[in-house]
Amino acid sequence: MLARGQAGEKVRVQGWVRTRRDSKGVTFLELNDGSCLAHLQVVAEAGHPALRELAPVTTGSGVALEGLLVQSPGAGQAVELRLERVLLATPSHPEYPLQKKRHTLEYLRTIAHLRMRSNTLGAVFRVRDRLFHAIHGFFRERGFLFLAAPIITASDAEGAGAMFRVTTLDVETPPRSSSGSVDWSKDFFGKGAHLTVSGQLEGEAFALAYHDVYTFGPTFRAENSNTARHAAEFWMVEPEMAFADLAADRALAEAFVREVLGQVLEQCREDFALFEKHWEPGLLAKLDHVVKSSFEVMDYGEAVGHLETSGEAFQFPVSWGADLQTEHERWLTEKKVGRPLFVVNYPKAIKAFYMRANDDGRTVAAMDLLVPGVGEIIGGSQREDREDVLRERMREMGLPLEDYQWYLDLRRYGGVPHAGFGMGFDRLLMYITGMSNIRDVIPFPRVPGYVEF
């Protein structure tokens, strides 16, 4: 209405009161309905009969009003609503915990059921919605088939990472086998089950039937990670393409980041202006740079070489075979190349079992996309499509082959080369909003020791 409303229109509005200002001759209400950052100013002259019904209305109250949209004589807004009729007025208790001033993000987390009525969190969750739809739109335009990977699973995609167990057994007195261990065959599914840590393996199965697919849904990690970047429940985007190698995977990741970012920036200008002003000065320039620059590609060996000769005093030493630390990733993308950077072909010892072995015998066709400001934001690979090589690798890493027979079958029956990547949705949202704690971009976050709301 603020964007399209014409003075002279009679309108009905519904929303929540952000602030009320009374003076002798006139009353002002600022209304917000979550559709945008700006508020609608409602005006009533003293003595207007409708004001009686608005007497108990204070900050936080919900109202439905009817009135005439007029040009505003005041400076802060183009149009305002001249109140005619009150359709509904639900007062808010005086102890309403959101005040007309800036709160800390830590405090807002304690009122997660109300915090989206604040300017910052209101903007975050608006951008979250736009980003969600931009991602689906990106894949849909390219003909990718969407599949919702199962949330309850019997396999562990990475062979690492603690998982949440799903069970209906009585935890006090579970059925035991003769050896004394818990007898999972008596459980709901007839075997042990967990919450998924990744939809990738299921995505691969679908890619080998539909060519290009993606999953986008919740994933779970029971890691005891106490940082601002980890949550026990978070969302991942995982595209998978058949007849694709690492170069195609890289091209997709680059197009994905640039297009999705560009689109959200365009749609949420007002919200980004708030992030820029209050949370991360320089945010818009940073994101603009990512959208406009083409991404650099660097071999892992080359990256290690640059780091070794950088002259920087890193907290962790660098040598071929070691995984890159956040400090290394940031130096490479920020100082060395000054734009988003793909590091490719990592040592196989530090990467997952399903990544395709390169001909040099010591690296795999893996890629990480590093961006200035955070470091790694996307991890992907070409998948091992040779059944014998994959089987050998899984044996090496001690994976239970019987659980993964279906995954090996994919190679046996027309297992063409394929590749994909995974991206943490909430981390991307942190990056683009400038929020530095993942708990401030997830509606109701779950982290170790905390499940409220």
Add this chain to the structure above:
RNA sequence: UCCCCGAUAGCUCAGCCGGUAGAGCGGGUGACUGUUAAUCACUAGGUCGCAAGUUCGAGUCUUGCUCGGGGAGCCA
């Protein structure tokens, strides 16, 4: 899991060498001819996170615990 920092009014914080609790905002009341987180006046509001210890006396010093924040590891 490890390291560091913090916890005082509803919120954001101040409180010196240990001497008995303060501000701003918010709430309430009143004033004000169009305000923009309005302004002005008055007013209510506190087991100083919890438990112990040192002391004539602890918000202040010591120990333990709980919760929160930052960083690291692991990762997305």
